Amino acid sequence: MSEAQKQVRHAQQIDELCAAFVRAYSGEPDLHFRGQRLHRGRQPLPWYAPHLHPSPESDDFASFRGTADGLALRLSASDADLHERLRPDEPVERMLFEMLEQFRVESLAPEAMPGMRRNLRHRHEQWSLSFHHSGLTDTARGLLLYAVAQICRARVSGQQVVEETEDMLEATRFALSPLIGHALAGLRRERADQAAYAVHARAIAHTVAAMLHAAGEDQDGEEDRDAEPDDKRSVFSLVADMDREIVEAFTTADAGRSALLEGEGDAYRVFTTDYDREHAAASLVRRELLVELRETLDRRIAAQGINIARLARELRALLAEPQRQGWDGAQEEGRIDGRRLAQLVASPTERRLFRTERLEPVADCVVGFLIDCSGSMKAHAEAVAMLVDVMARALEQAGVASEILGFTTGAWNGGRARRDWL
Structure with missing residues (x-):
């Protein structure tokens, strides 16, 4: 077996082990990983949060265990329908709201399962350090997002922020305190009540998203200010700086109005075949x-x-599908076969005078x-x-x-x- 095949086989084994735990904990029998993404049957589940997507090339097995624990808690401790109703529509707010809901369910890990709590902590630390070492915290928007993730998780879970980056967060934490301090206190207090928690999470998401947009417009300079009014680059500039998986996970491009499509009754139509x-x-x-x-x-x-x-x-x-493929003769039951009636005269005890229709899969x-x-x-x-x-x-x-x-x-x-x- 080649080295590449061994890596693929190892990744498959990790997916199978993690999926088995998620199925067992959540009680949903049709969950499985496909392409490193959790599916329910054939339907892919949402990405939920950026730290739930470890890489087989760079992350250890404990990170995958933490991811499985986080997904299991999300499926068992979060009401998906309620979450869908409460989730903001604006892309950056939606990203932050998803992340805060994931922090909530992870804080509900049972105390009787200390291994799960260690796995969740390990996975969050690994993602945090990877985010920091990739240089994303060198930008104002990246540092702001990182600080919000660290502060909110620490407040909700009652655990410390990542020690290696604690000093770097002080200035941002000081600036955020008067803006989201009240909502932060509510996160910890209401973490057992999803609807009440969502009120504080939406407030934080709205405030931080506005700060991210403002920071993006300041950094983008005159080029973005000269852009057309419907240009969405300032809205998605933060996400564009981040990993591609996060773009797919938490942003949705607004679809424009198509007069051509509407004229066809929303039916698919080829625009042109001139160059085919x-x-x-x-x-x-x-x-x-x-x-x-x-x-x-x-x-x-x-x-x-x-x-x-x-x-x-x-x-x-x-x-x-079964289709008729002729007849089988000399049967003891079925339809009378007229061609064999002469045998009844010659041999009155003959019983194989019938035929049955032959069905074969085609x-x-x-x-x-x-x-x-x-x-x-x-x-x-x-x-x-x-x-x-x-x-x-x-x-x-x-x-x-x-x-x-x-x-x-x-x-x-x-x-x-x-x-x-x-």
Whole structure:
């Protein structure tokens, strides 16, 4: 097994262990990790808070245990419907509100489970130090967000802030005290009551979000002041400085009004096909390279030890439906077979005079694989190629037709079609 395969296998084992604990603690049987994100069935769950996303490359196993503990507490100690109703709409306020709710449920970790409390503390410290050492606290907005996270968690949980950065927070803590001091006291006092806690959390989120926007506009200078009125860069400037996962987790781009879409009754419509081109993929690669790639792919698939015959059976069972495929004669029950009535005269004791309809599973369908072939998929190309090749082989054995299609743009950022749209 290669080193990369060992790392993937290790990450899978961590995901399985963490998911097992979250299922056991929350009592929800259909929870699992996919792509390092917790899913309920096929539905991905929200990101909740930035410190709940450790990296397999840089974080230790205790961080993943702390993440599992935090997710389990969030699912069991937070009313999702109530949280949805109380959550602010503004993106930065929403990010802060989510983080404060996570601090609340973590503060409710049972005292009878000291290991859970240690794991939660360890994970928060690891995230805090990673945030600090990445240089994000060198900016006014980053330092403000970091200080709010440290102060609020310390107040809600009754634990100290991270010792390594404690001195750095003093000035920001002093400036925040008169602004959010009353709401901070309410966080600790109302942490067992989600609705009452949310009142104080919303107040803090609103105040801090306004400070973050003001700090962002001051730093961005004349360029942002000259921007168009609907420019959202000042709103999302803080989040843009942070890790990409946090952008996806806590911000939502406002969708503009589309007269074209509304005119079509909200139905999907292709904007233009003027620049569409279709090519057979094999015609775009030299034959020698195709042979080399085919051999490499075959070796890697063989090394995985996948039981394609078993996969084919499962696909056949999933995709096939019973259809009439003729008759089985010489049966002792069923419909009378007129062709065998003469046997009744010749042999009165003959009972096999019937026939039954034969039903066989038939997969009357086509499975299509549509693959993003843009540059952003380069890192995943080999894994996707292996997956699709195995599936195509299994479908062929199952008697199911399949096709493999790819798509990409001819130029960066949408090319000529996007220019026409603009």
